[in-house]
Amino acid sequence: MSTAGAFWEGVKHMFKNRFTIKHPYQEHELPDGYRGRHLLHMDRCIGCGICAWICPEKTITMVPAANQKTYPQNPKNRFPQYWYVRCCFCHFCTDFCPTGALDYTKDYDLAEYEKELIIWSPERLSRVPEGHQGYQTEFHGRAGVNHILRTRED
Ligand code: SF4
Ligand code: SF4
Numbered sequence: 483m484s485t486a487g488a489f490w491e492g493v494k495h496m497f498k499n500r501f502t503i504k505h506p507y508q509e510h511e512l513p514d515g516y517r518g519r520h521l522l523h524m525d526r527c528i529g530c531g532i533c534a535w536i537c538p539e540k541t542i543t544m545v546p547a548a549n550q551k552t553y554p555q556n557p558k559n560r561f562p563q564y565w566y567v568r569c570c571f572c573h574f575c576t577d578f579c580p581t582g583a584l585d586y587t588k589d590y591d592l593a594e595y596e597k598e599l600i601i602w603s604p605e606r607l608s609r610v611p612e613g614h615q616g617y618q619t620e621f622h623g624r625a626g627v628n629h630i631l632r633t634r635e636d
Contacts, residue, residue: 506591517571518590520564522607524553526583529560533575533584539568542575549605555581561604566592587611 483491503510512518524547534542544560547553562575562584576584589611594600 510590512588512590516586516588516590517573518587519566519592519602519611520573520576520607521585521587521610522562522604523583523585524551524561524604524608525555526581527553527556527561527604528581528583529556529558530580531560532578532580533562536574536578538572538574539570541565541568545604547604562607563604564602564607566600566602567597 529544531544534544541564542562543565545563546559547561553559573586576586592600
């Protein structure tokens with residue numbers, strides 16, 4: 483392409499819609515079923531470790547809860563902790579969880595300035611995403627029949 487052609491191409495693009503957004507001031511509209519970070523329902527987790535076993539990226543470590551609550555359904559006090567550096571967001575862990583203790587969310591903004599902060603404890607995973615990013619429960623996995631959509635107001 484000649485210099486004049488390249489210049490003309492640039493001028494034409496000044497009047498076209500942009501495909502980029504001003505993140506984080508603007509947010510993507512995400513479709514239902516988007517596989518963002520996980521939401522852990524600690525009161526449903528039985529500590530079986532299937533999520534850690536099925537994970538292809540070895541993202542999950544089973545750790546004790548750090549809060550002072552008791553979870554009778556989880557007598558060994560073992561919950562998943564995520565090292566999101568490794569996660570590819572396949573959500574096998576969510577789909578194979580036998581009790582529906584894991585959910586998809588639309589929360590994708592997981593970048594941190596300190597690498598230690600990319601480790602998500604069970605308690606942190608159990609926080610409902612803030613803002614417009616609702617979350618979604620899907621019961622579940624292979625049998626996959628009931629799809630229950632919720633927003634954080636539920
Ligand atoms: S989140 Fe689900 S799969 Fe993972 S340990 Fe808890 S119950 Fe088991
Ligand atoms: S989404 Fe996939 S890679 Fe990430 S923790 Fe779950 S199973 Fe592992």
